[in-house]
Amino acid sequence: MTLPTGIDEQTAPTLSAPPHVGFVRQVSESLVVLTIAVLAFRLFVAEGYLISTGSMAPSLLGYHKQVECPACHYQFASGVLVDDDETDTQTGKVQAQDLQGDVDAPAESVCPNCGLHHIATNALPRNEGDQLMVHKHAYEFRDPRRWEVIVFKNPSDPLQAYVKRVVGLPGEVVAIRDGDIYINDLLQPRSLEAQRGMAILVDDHDHEPKDDPEWHPRWIVNRPDSGWQTNGRTFVIDAPPTGSRAAASDDELGPQPLPDFDWLTFRHWIRSGGRHVTTVPLSNWPRSGGFPPAVGSVKYDLDLRQLSAIGVVDDEQVAMWEQRSNDPVFLRALRQLAAASHEAPIVDEYGYNKSRDGDATFIVRDLLCSFDLVSRTGNGIAAVSIDDGEDRYIVHLDFARGVAGVRESGQNRDLQETVVDLPRGETVSVEFSLIDRQLLVAIDGKTLFAPIAKSDRQSHEPPAPTRPISIGAAGGSFEIRALKVFRDVYYTPKSDNTLLRRMKDDEFFVLGDNSPVSVDSRCWDDPAVKRQNLVGKPVVVHLPSQQGKLSLFGETRFVRIPDFSRVRYIR
Structure with missing residues (x-):
């Protein structure tokens, strides 16, 4: 064997296999190294935040219940109303101040796929919201871009963080018209990737x-x-x-x-509800039907000679009119109206939110x-x-x-x-x-x-x-x-149908994807997020959990288990 010059062969180290290291020691050392790496990464690069409310749903979830529709078996998240006292004291939670409704009210959901109403969720366990890994230095060398999701500090409470989507940049005039974003009087289109992230x-x-x-x-x-x-x-x-x-x-x-x-x-096609108007021709109102209705969902216009309805005409309403009249022409028009009333325009409903009966x-x-x-x-x-x-x-x-x-x-x-x-x-x-x-x-x-x-x-x-x-x-x-x-997301007005705001040179205008309930730049007295309050860019939803059932000694308990299906990059 040829050795390096100046090394005595008798004292040269033996080139042999390293000594065996026990499995427990290997695992322990690996965990220590991983822990140090994670801590260093979080200290210098990224930080974790937990979302508690639903201002960005369904793209990002707050506290929620995982629901499976009994009719179509589509699985969706239904938001849970949380008391402010329960979350405001927890540092590191992403807040949105968008909590609405009665926390103690019976929990029911509406399927966002097939529209089945009154899905009971009281017995379902509550899941925590999405946990975000936030890149803390993303905006040290550039500003947030339009349509990016950002995390920023509440100016009135530095320990409280919000998560929203940027729509207005420094120096721009922001307006909301017909649910769309206009900047300096020009509609702002999005890429297909951005559309997917908000769909x-x-x-x-x-x-x-x-x-x-x-x-x-x-x-x-x-x-x-x-x-x-x-x-x-x-x-x-x-x-x-x-x-x-x-x-x-x-x-x-x-x-x-x-x-x-x-x-x-x-x-x-929708099961029930709606505020759309459906009409069918009817030459004359039947004598057996009594006076034409002046109130209710079904009406008759004497001048236009047409039968109309607001929303879906359900079987109960049809049965009521069938008892009041036996006129075959009227009943044929009524059934035609009932069938047609199930077809409605698409509206800004959210399966994540509680029913908003009475809201626009x-x-x-x-x-x-x-x-x-x-x-x-x-x-x-x-x-x-x-x-x-x-x-x-x-x-x-x-x-x-x-x-x-x-x-x-x-x-x-x-x-x-x-x-x-x-x-x-x-x-x-x-x-x-x-x-x-x-x-x-x-x-x-x-x-x-x-x-x-x-x-x-x-x-x-x-x-x-x-x-x-x-x-x-x-x-x-x-x-x-x-x-x-x-x-698409329809940005609902909070006061006027047209909102016009001018951003200063260090200000951003932000909105939540869950527009009906999100409290954001549309509502704040000072609508701007200043550059100094930016925390960073959320990159990935990590370490999500779900509730798993554990049966032990005749009792069923729910325990948190990983939900890898929710791990994803944030668009």
Whole structure:
């Protein structure tokens, strides 16, 4: 063996395997090193915060209960009202001062997916809120960007921290109009990634109720000879052969029509409630019905000759009128009204919040839809249509040509067209949104076109659609899976419908995603968050917990266990 110069062979160390270290010692040393690393990381880089309230729900959760809807089996978080005394004294808690309602009231929830009311939650255990790992130095070299989530100190109580989303930056004039954010009188659009981070579920077809006599499917076909069929939670179609731009016409689309698509349409069917108005024609009020009602949800307009209703006309109301009149024309109109009244515009409801009966709800036109698409034959055209009541856009995916295009209803040319990889037999993820008055389309997470911006809204408010989204097919065999519809956050007014604030050079304007209950820059006497009060940028939800059941000696207890499904990066 050759040794380094100057080392006596007799005294040279033996090059052999290191001495065996016991398992317990290895684990102990590893834990010590990990603890030191975590402490150093938290001391110099990051700090943990626990959210207690629901101002950012459902993207970030406060104290809540995990609920499973008995009708559709969709699992969701339902917020828990917490006394101020219970949380304000705990340093490090993220507060929002958005606690509303009676803490001692019976706990009931509404399913955000199928709308089932009166889901009892009293017996469910309470979970802690999301725990945030906050990067403390994120804003030492740059300011927060618009739409970022930030943690900041309460100016009146430095031990109390808030978590909100930044919408207004230093020096800007911030306004809220029709639920949207305007900066210096310009609407502020978001990227698709930002839209995903704020999206609120409206419908998950994988959780459509089964064996529920009250439920009516939300995805329906448009014509009696439709080729759409269901295979479990999957929609399938074998559309008749046709050319890429077949001779079948669609008068809406001008001289170069798209194919005659077989449409599968989403209707926003609701179980009950609502403040929408539904009307059906009725030439005369029946004599057997007594005087036309002046109050109540069902009314008759003598001048317009129409029957109308506010909200859903339920079976109890129909039965009441059936007892009052036997006129077949009236009863036919009444049943038609009752059926139509279940279709309503999408509004800013939150499954996280307690029922807000009597509070105003606002119509939400900004929607996002996602699904998985498979072309089994590699030809034909798939299409999606989205309508905000003002404009309708059709996105078409030509699998034979490998081309995607966007067309506005009434136009005879594509607004955008691009080459796209559309493989046969493989699943592609499709997303499209009409949010912030711009259309975005993505395949497998990548946007296909530059955003297509809509013109400014006219002075009048167009009727809101109850059937805003459709998926079509022509000349091919397709499968649709994992079909979901989301809505955008609607920033509700707290005083006036228009809020106008000018930020100083060191100020930020912040809002909570759970807009109806969040107390934020809309409500504070001083709406600004100053740069000196910034704590940092929350990066990840870590160490979340859930309640697990433990049965011991005939007794059932709930214990905290990890909930790794809630570990996620924060958008």
